[in-house]
Amino acid sequence: MNNIIEVKNLKYKYDQSDEKYTLNGVSFHVKQGEWLSIIGHNGSGKSTTVRLIDGLLEAESGDIVICGDKLTVDNVWEKRRQIGMVFQNPDNQFVGATVEDDVAFGLENQGLPLEEMQERVSQALDLVGMSDFKKREPARLSGGQKQRVAIAGVVALRPNIIILDEATSMLDPEGRLDLIQTVKEIKDRYNMTVISITHDLDEVALSDRVIVMRDGQVESISQPHQLFIRKDLLDLDLDRPFTAELVDQLRQNGLDLPDRYFTEEELEESLWALLSNK
Template structure:
């Protein structure tokens, strides 16, 4: 069994004494090399979870454990070596005059030797296919290119956990696909634990496991297929389901006997082709 890397133990959080709880008694675990998507309506606590994981916030109740260390003010710098985070707007993360300066920044702060920094800059920019833009000023890049550089900057410090907090929300569909293809490839090759916090259903179906948040509490935790099989329950808490799942449901109601619960176009086409071959 894979090693337990992240633990939320009965975590509760609110932004002020008189404010309502944003998270209430939230518990879950994430393992090495696992891809987990966290979804929920606006205000459900998703982004607060991301900030708690990275030590930008601390819980009022409960514990957060990252790779065996409790997240607190004493451990925060060790935790941030283990947890990298990419936000919705990459412009907020750029600090360097050029792409390579930006990728180098986190390593400089951690005292990496210069030769190792040069090697990691080349490796991470190659991993996100931005090696030809080393000397480019970040503001001259497209939205998708900026996100790839932001991901390279995080990967350069070799985190064990990579968090994408709505990191593709500002991109068009082709840009989102490009980033998620890049991230999926890197996650597989680097053995990262990947946590995606997103509204994009196509990102969710790529994950191994989904945690659904509702009003600050964990509503359900299961595989994407299991989660999206509960269409009516998801709609009741303000969430949508993939179009392919809706289409498959309508086909079943029309008498088409699909053998599975497809999550994407490829699975639906394969199911329909199998059904056609039998008739």
């Protein structure tokens, strides 16, 4: 699997008079078609990292390679077309009077023919389940509906990469999971690459890999099941999974369960197997 993004030794600070760097030697890669989550406490450098990848900020040193090309001042606008970014507050992204106008905005800027634009808008709204709301004003939608429209606006542009910058943090748990499942379906259908900054366990669980950031550096890169057995998740602003806590208690009470992460279904099967053998 090819790397669609390579981040090499990034350094950045917002105020040049500061001695401490916001990012200090950050390096990692993102594979084509994978879902990469980035977690860490506030101020760890998560959002700064993705803003550098999207060209919203410029690194003091280090390289960012996107689709084989080094990100430069000369190609930043071209590279930004390959990336769709969804922020925490969708109200900051709305520009159209209606939902369909808003989704069409980016396509109009690209000068797409009207017929193709209408087809893409219709398809994107259908993908996120918002076709029935195309004539509504974005301001009158719920939080989850607004985020769906923001995602539709990104998907209509057909980017190679979608970045979710805490895009689900303002939603309730049910709306959050529903939205993430929708993004996963879109990702799988179009083989898109997703980078997600999140504090949400369900979002992390869908990832192929997880980067933990701490004090402007990459502390670790692992798969979700490896992350979930760590004892310091609360320190990373991430709740420990219910099954991980339960397995710890069951092992302390004498049940012979391996020290690894279980989904609820896996734990249920393992417990049935253990009890059946007694």
